[in-house]
Amino acid sequence: MNSDPKLERIAKGNALALCATGTWTASFAPVLERIVADAEKLAGSPQSIFIDVSEVAKLDTFGAWLIERLRRSLTKGPVEAQIAGLSANYSSLVDEVRRVRATTAVDSGTVTITGMLEQIGRTVAGVGGTVAGLVDMLGAVLAAWFRVLIHPRSFRLTSTVHHMEQVCWRAVPIIVLITFLIGCIIAQQGIFHFRRFGADIFVVDMLGVLVLREIGVLLVAIMVAGRSGSAYTAELGSMKMREEIDALRTMGFDPIEVLVLPRMMALVLALPILAFLGAMAALYGGGLVAWLYGGVEPEAFLLRLRDAISIDHFIVGIVKAPVMAAVIGIVACVEGLAVQGSAESLGQHTTASVVKGIFFVIVMDGVFAIFFASIGM
Amino acid sequence: MTGEMQNPIIRVRDITVQFGSTRVLDGLNLDVKRGEILGFVGPSGAGKSVLTRTIIGLVPKVAGSIEVFGVDLDSSSTSQRRNVERRWGVLFQQGALFSSLTVRQNIQFPMREYLRVSQRLMDEITMAKLTMVGLKPEVAERFPSELSGGMIKRVALARALSLDPDLVFLDEPTSGLDPIGAGDFDELVRTLQRTLGLTVFMVTHDLDSLYTACDRIAVLGNGKIIAAGSIADMQASQHPWLRQYFHGKRARAVMG
Numbered sequence: 001m002n003s004d005p006k007l008e009r010i011a012k013g014n015a016l017a018l019c020a021t022g023t024w025t026a027s028f029a030p031v032l033e034r035i036v037a038d039a040e041k042l043a044g045s046p047q048s049i050f051i052d053v054s055e056v057a058k059l060d061t062f063g064a065w066l067i068e069r070l071r072r073s074l075t076k077g078p079v080e081a082q083i084a085g086l087s088a089n090y091s092s093l094v095d096e097v098r099r100v101r102a103t104t105a106v107d108s109g110t111v112t113i114t115g116m117l118e119q120i121g122r123t124v125a126g127v128g129g130t131v132a133g134l135v136d137m138l139g140a141v142l143a144a145w146f147r148v149l150i151h152p153r154s155f156r157l158t159s160t161v162h163h164m165e166q167v168c169w170r171a172v173p174i175i176v177l178i179t180f181l182i183g184c185i186i187a188q189q190g191i192f193h194f195r196r197f198g199a200d201i202f203v204v205d206m207l208g209v210l211v212l213r214e215i216g217v218l219l220v221a222i223m224v225a226g227r228s229g230s231a232y233t234a235e236l237g238s239m240k241m242r243e244e245i246d247a248l249r250t251m252g253f254d255p256i257e258v259l260v261l262p263r264m265m266a267l268v269l270a271l272p273i274l275a276f277l278g279a280m281a282a283l284y285g286g287g288l289v290a291w292l293y294g295g296v297e298p299e300a301f302l303l304r305l306r307d308a309i310s311i312d313h314f315i316v317g318i319v320k321a322p323v324m325a326a327v328i329g330i331v332a333c334v335e336g337l338a339v340q341g342s343a344e345s346l347g348q349h350t351t352a353s354v355v356k357g358i359f360f361v362i363v364m365d366g367v368f369a370i371f372f373a374s375i376g377m
Numbered sequence: 378m379t380g381e382m383q384n385p386i387i388r389v390r391d392i393t394v395q396f397g398s399t400r401v402l403d404g405l406n407l408d409v410k411r412g413e414i415l416g417f418v419g420p421s422g423a424g425k426s427v428l429t430r431t432i433i434g435l436v437p438k439v440a441g442s443i444e445v446f447g448v449d450l451d452s453s454s455t456s457q458r459r460n461v462e463r464r465w466g467v468l469f470q471q472g473a474l475f476s477s478l479t480v481r482q483n484i485q486f487p488m489r490e491y492l493r494v495s496q497r498l499m500d501e502i503t504m505a506k507l508t509m510v511g512l513k514p515e516v517a518e519r520f521p522s523e524l525s526g527g528m529i530k531r532v533a534l535a536r537a538l539s540l541d542p543d544l545v546f547l548d549e550p551t552s553g554l555d556p557i558g559a560g561d562f563d564e565l566v567r568t569l570q571r572t573l574g575l576t577v578f579m580v581t582h583d584l585d586s587l588y589t590a591c592d593r594i595a596v597l598g599n600g601k602i603i604a605a606g607s608i609a610d611m612q613a614s615q616h617p618w619l620r621q622y623f624h625g626k627r628a629r630a631v632m633g
Contacts, residue, residue, distance in 0.1 A: 025541070026494070026540060026541055027492070029492055029494045030494070060541035060573070061502060061538075061573070062494075065498075065501055065502055065505050069501065089574070092571055093572040096505075096508075096509055096568075096572050097505055100501070100504050100508045241522075340522065341521065341522020342521070342522060343476045344476070344477030
């Protein structure tokens, strides 16, 4: 049924006929393009030219366009080229194609040095915008919070509880497992290296201080940023894409109050709980390894732990948790609400949410470290 | 391939589709003839979209067989199936344009996958398709999120047509369009069917479309085809839902 397309040149007296035969469809497009490019060289010949398509077995948009392209380029010469022998079936298709305007070549963004420098400049300038956006969101959330304090009935308890379940309750197994393992690793490494100078028991001091002050809360915050921050961004972003947030606004609801505040509340409540559970799991894991690998009896471990740490260490750790939660939540919500219409944009903002969330968590941790050092805690 | 000309382009036999314990399609039979525009109607939730998606292969069926272009889609090899998929185009209800690609890239996407064509020809064909569906060439560099509802439908149709398919599935092509836009769209489908020799399988709610665009109408109810035939057959039918549908207030308004 399908036969190779051809374009034969037949001189008919004064005129030149180009007889198209075979299947002029998309599957033969490479051959067709070559044939047509070949025939286009005839442009400028003084003879009048007919493109005879009566023998074409099958024609589709690709074939019809190529014939039209040929006709156009031949017409540039002194005489006009004609299409002849169109069957009724195909004439409407050729007519349709004839209406197509010649295309302008599209500049597909070439990479230049200046372009790259411009991109870097824009990114750096965008950092200021990021900080401004975060402060803006913080203000909006606080304003919504005060509104809720004045009218407690407008607080969305159901939504908050739902998000608590998502970010707190459902996160417990993975958080406990990972912090347990980290506790084990710290204890093992500590014992392995301290044993060389007979300071095995000091591994308890290290574990206690490290886990309660730093690792417990920092690790949990990073995991929450990856787990819940990304979820917040994706949820809000897809709601933004489907105009759900616009719908809320037109119904007279404040998206900050309805969507952002319950999520923020859930996160601020969840992170201290998770950080506490994480610290306990890490201490337990460390104690277990100290006993089984280092031979430190549980009673000795607990006695040493009581001497090594004070309530200050615990407070220093746990005080950071809500602040880090707020940072993660604000970054996630800002990114979520910045999503544009495409799936790609959703992906970019979700990535940005996690990366920025973790970055700011670590920056906050540094700020806290300086603060607590200067007040002597 | 012999005898493909006479045989129906889609042959659906005893299709049963079940979601949990609810049976959506129950032993459904349907033929779509070559070159016709089949309008597919039925009450909301009757399973019109489910049938379309079952034929395309997006919804698994419990029983029955589907032949498209004479190829049984269950027993076909991967290459046969790809060959069938290359010959059909689908217009989804929401357009389903790739949101991170421009209109031009959306239309060229199937071409890049299936054909070895130069960029210049692809660009020119894209413009031809845009002209065919009644859009200006300027639209080509826009992203789907920057288009209106009607434009999205048109671009989606242009993408469905990008490989010059023999068969197109249109899922509620005129829903969400204004009456003039919907009328234009019906006209467009008719013109394309004439010029490209398409077979069109159109799920619709739009009475105007049924009157102006469709050659034949099939009605879905209780998981089966309850009637199939011309618009005159539908009007003559005594089935209660059909009577209500074709003799209701809106139908009378359409018939003028």
